[in-house]
Amino acid sequence: MSFLQTVFGRGRPARQTMTLEGVLGPNQRLEEARARLTQQGRAVAVATDGALLLGDGNKLTRIADWEGDCDVVYRAGALIIALAVSPAGAVALFGEGGTFGVLAPDFSVADWASGNGLIAPTDAAFLSEDELVVVDSGIRGGDFLARAAWEEAETGSVVSIARNGRRRVIRDGLHAPAGLCLDPAGRILVTELERACIRDAVSGEVLRAGLPGYAARLRQRPGGYLLSCLARRDPLIEFLKTEEAFVREMKATIAPESWIAPRIDPRFSHALPIEMGATRLFGAVKAWAPSFSYGLVIELDRDLNPTGSLQSRANGSRHAIADAVHWNGATVALSLATGELLLAEDR
Template sequence: MIFDPILDLFRGKAVTIAPLDGAFRPNTALEEANLAQAVAQPDNLIVHGGRLLFSSGSDLFTFTPGGTPAIQRSFGAPISALAASPGGHLAVALDDGQLFVADREITLPQGVACITAMSFGDDTSLYLCNGSATHRPGDWALDLMEKNSSGSLWRLDPATGAAVSLADNLAFPNGVLVDGQSVIVAESWRHRLLRLTGGTVTPLLEKLPGYPARLAPASGGGAWLSLFAPRNRLVEFVLQEDAYRRDMIAQVPRPYWIAPSLASGASFLEPLQCGGIKTMGIHKPWSPSRSYGLVARLDNAFRPVASYHSRANGARHGVTSVAEYGGYLWVGSKGGNALLSLSQKG
C-alpha cells in the first residue's frame, strides 16, 4: 500500500521476532530426555564439592545420579541464585534480598535486593545480577510488564563485603558468567547477551528468540544458555500498549496476564494465544505458546551452534538453569517440575 510509509509513523514500532531457525531449529530433545527426577520447580543447578546441587523453592538439594535428591538446607525464603567458588565456597541468594556466602550473611548495598544470578571469578570476586531495583526475582513478570530497565551488575568481595557497581540500567540481567577478563551477562527483556570488559559494555549476541536466563560453562569451551520463555507477537504487541497493560496489571490475576510463562495449558482462563489453543483436540507443536523449553549451546565466541527444545505441545518448559556433571547435561525444567539428563558423549 502506497500510504504504508506514512501510516507507519502512527502505528509505532513493528513487531518482529527472530525465528526459530539455524542453530535454533526446533526439535524434541528435551521432551525425549531422560527424566532423572520429578521435583517441584528445580532451579539454580550448579556443581559444588563434586556434587550436583539445585534449589526447589526454599530448599537446597544435593543429587547423586541414580539416587534421590536430599535436602541439604532450608531457608526462610525461596532461593533465587546459587554459585560455587573455585575454593569451594557456596553463595546462596534469597528472594527476600538476603545473600549468604560460606554460611555468612553479607550486607548488600542499598537497592540490591533482587539477585537473579551469580558467578565467581575467583574466591575474592563474586559477580551479582541485580535484576530490578523495584521488584523481587519472583516478580519478574511484573517487571517485564512495567517495561523496567533498572537492573545492574555488581562485583562483590565476600571477605570484606565491599561491592562495586559495574553496569546499570539493564533490563533484568538474569545470567552471568566469567569469561577470562570479561563478564558475560544475559539481559532478559532486551533478549541479548552483553560482554563487559573493563568499563565497556558491548552487545555480544542479540535478537534471541526467547528470554535468556542462566549461563553455565560448557566442556571444551563456550557455554550453555537457558531461555526460560519464548517471545511471541501477542506479548510484544501488548508491551506497546501502555494503557492496556496498566489495566491488565490492576484488574487481571497474574497467572492470566498476556505475558510469558514458565508453564501453560493448566487453565482455560489463560489467554488463548491465537493458534496456541487446541484444534480438534490437538495442540500443534509449532503453535504460538506462552511457555517453551529451550537450551542453547554457545561456542567459544558465544555464537549458538545447537539447541534442545520442548515445543509448544510439550511439557518440559520453563528451563531456567542447566549444568554439566558426570558426562551429562542436567536441565532444570522449572515449568515442567522435572530434572532432566542428556548424555554429552560424542
C-alpha cells in the first residue's frame, strides 16, 4: 500500500515501475541519431524488398536508401495511422476514422472488402495473405495520451479482419491497446499503453508488466523486440493514481490538454503543470528534470526482458516515439515531437 493509503485508508495502490537504470540507464542515442524530416509521419514498416515504408500524412512513401529521396507510391484518402506488411509484400493501410485498405506488392489497390467496424485502429499485422489482425484502441477524438492515462473504460480490442470482410473479435476489454506483434511462435502480442504491459492477446496473460514507458508499438528485431514508448511514466502521474478525488475534479473542471498527463510536445510552457520544475541553473533544462514528454525505445530479448534502450531525455527534443523498426543493422525510430525519422546504429 502507498503511504497515503496507510495513513488515510483511501486511494489505490501505487503500481510498481521499472526505473531507467542498469540496462535501461540514461543515454542520448536518439538525440545523437541521424535524422530526416517528415511532414506528418505516424508509422513506419520494412517492405519485403528491404526498403522503408513511411506513412507520412496521407502519403505512403518508400525509402530505398537513407541518403536517397522518398518516393510517393500511394496517396490515401486520410491520414495514415498504421501500416502492416505481409510476407508476400502486400501493404495494409489504416487511417483516421477507422479507414482501411490493402495494396498489392506493386502498390495497386488489392481486392479486400471494406467496412470493418473499426473505431481507432493503432496497429496491425498479417496473420496470412488473406487475414489481418488489428488493434483498435477504442479511444475517440484528440488528446489520445491524456485520455489513455486517465480514462478507465476498457474499450479496446484486438480483431481479425478477413479479405472477404469477415470480422472476428480475438480479445476485447483492453485498456488503451496501442501495439501489436506476432512472435516467432505465432502468438499475438499486444501492448496496453497506460498499463505499460505486454500481453498474449488470445489467452489474456500478461507477459511483461511494470515497463517504464507508455507502451506503444512492438516490433521484432534480431534476438528480440523493439518497444516504442510515447512517453516515460512520470512519478507524479503514478502518485496521482492513488488520489481518486483529485483526478475526478481535474477531469471535470479542466480541459484534457491541461491535465497532469503525458504529452508529445517537449516545448516549455508556463501554462503546463510542473514545467517550472524543469528550469535549473541559468535557465537550462537539465537531462534529469521533471518532464511529461520523453523519447524512449526499449530493446527486449525473446522473453521480453529489457536489454537496452535509446533515449532522448528531458533536455532533448526527440520525444514521443510512435514506431521503431530494425533496418539494415540500425534502429529507425519515428519521433512525433520533432516530425523526424531517426537512424541510430545498433550497438
